[in-house]
Amino acid sequence: xxxxxxxxxxxxxxxxxxxxxxxxxxxxxxxxxxxxxxxxxxxxxxxxxxxxxxxxxxxxxxxxxxxxxxxxxxxxxxxxxxxxxxxxxxxxxxxxxxxxxxxxxxxxxxxxxxxxxxxxxxxxxxxxxxxxxxxxxxxxxxxxxxxxxxxxxxxxxxxxxxxxxxxxxxxxxxxxxxxxxxxxxxxxxxxxxxxxxxxxxxxxxxxxxxxxxxxxxxxxxxxxxxxxxxxxxxxxx
Amino acid sequence: xxxxxxxxxxxxxxxxxxxxxxxxxxxxxxxxxxxxxxxxxxxxxxxxxxxxxxxxxxxxxxxxxxxxxxxxxxxxxxxxxxxxxxxxxxxxxxxxxxxxxxxxxxxxxxxxxxx
Numbered sequence: 001x002x003x004x005x006x007x008x009x010x011x012x013x014x015x016x017x018x019x020x021x022x023x024x025x026x027x028x029x030x031x032x033x034x035x036x037x038x039x040x041x042x043x044x045x046x047x048x049x050x051x052x053x054x055x056x057x058x059x060x061x062x063x064x065x066x067x068x069x070x071x072x073x074x075x076x077x078x079x080x081x082x083x084x085x086x087x088x089x090x091x092x093x094x095x096x097x098x099x100x101x102x103x104x105x106x107x108x109x110x111x112x113x114x115x116x117x118x119x120x121x122x123x124x125x126x127x128x129x130x131x132x133x134x135x136x137x138x139x140x141x142x143x144x145x146x147x148x149x150x151x152x153x154x155x156x157x158x159x160x161x162x163x164x165x166x167x168x169x170x171x172x173x174x175x176x177x178x179x180x181x182x183x184x185x186x187x188x189x190x191x192x193x194x195x196x197x198x199x200x201x202x203x204x205x206x207x208x209x210x211x212x213x214x215x216x217x218x219x220x221x222x223x224x225x226x227x228x229x230x231x232x233x234x235x236x237x
Numbered sequence: 238x239x240x241x242x243x244x245x246x247x248x249x250x251x252x253x254x255x256x257x258x259x260x261x262x263x264x265x266x267x268x269x270x271x272x273x274x275x276x277x278x279x280x281x282x283x284x285x286x287x288x289x290x291x292x293x294x295x296x297x298x299x300x301x302x303x304x305x306x307x308x309x310x311x312x313x314x315x316x317x318x319x320x321x322x323x324x325x326x327x328x329x330x331x332x333x334x335x336x337x338x339x340x341x342x343x344x345x346x347x348x349x350x351x352x
Contacts, residue, residue, distance in 0.1 A: 163319040203249035204315075229253060236250045 062151030154211035167200035171211035171221030259304035
């Protein structure tokens with residue numbers, strides 16, 4: 001048997017004056033690995049007051065985004081063994097208000113997401129008989145964009161989003177913005193670009209690339225943001 | 238561009254292009270000065286004065302100074318809007334720091350034409 005040490009961020013506004021880190025130990029068999037979410041579920045058996053979000057437990061729903069040893073990721077697809085041999089430090093995603101323990105208030109994140117109108121807009125001037133068709137090439141352009149599960153790991157690792165969460169859309173929102181900007185079925189390209197054409201919404205991205213570093217789905221929001229900047233530039237000249 | 242860069246309201250595309258264009262000038266000037274030092278075994282006062290006596294070098298230096306001013310102006314605005322949330326303090330700091338930047342450009346101009 002080996003002992004895994006955890007230091008978990010705890011805060012309950014009804015009881016605590018300030019957040020604190022609480023230490024936990026978990027006994028596991030030698031050679032046995034588990035995901036961080038599995039460890040958290042076992043810790044919750046020890047301490048039922050520990051609160052965290054989880055749902056699908058397989059990296060699809062994006063509920064259990066956490067900061068693990070300083071790096072954002074999904075607890076359900078992060079093996080404990082990948083976090084080294086020392087104490088595993090678990091904190092809520094940074095930059096957004098904490099509701100309780102590892103649960104954050106994602107209102108600001110989804111407010112920015114709503115700004116990019118994340119749905120297909122078509123003027124219906126040429127409505128198709130049955131459905132909007134795309135060529136294979138047109139569909140290929142959506143790869144690397146539609147897979148985003150809105151876990152907020154990227155936006156909450158972005159310093160530009162930390163400092164300006166009310167003005168900068170953030171990497172997740174902008175990834176979705178580009179997903180609709182290049183969708184051949186969407187006819188609102190100019191309106192979408194007009195909505196993003198200010199000093200903050202897109203251009204607050206300085207290419208730090210924390211979003212790329214942490215994305216649990218392996219997506220590249222910085223590249224998508226670069227494409228949006230190019231589109232805005234072409235629109236201006 | 239000059240009028241836009243002098244205005245208080247920032248334009249995302251304008252700043253994006255200005256930052257990159259001015260960075261190109263600053264890089265070119267850095268390469269030019271490095272090239273001068275690398276190709277001149279002994280730099281004496283006479284050689285240094287002769288370099289800046291050339292009108293083309295003066296113009297290039299002056300344009301680079303203006304580029305540094307524009308570049309820092311945008312950079313300062315971005316840093317200040319990131320870290321200073323109070324509008325009064327931010328406006329004050331922005332005014333003082335931009336004035337300092339302008340003072341550097343004007344001083345550079347006097348030094349340049351004094352050669």
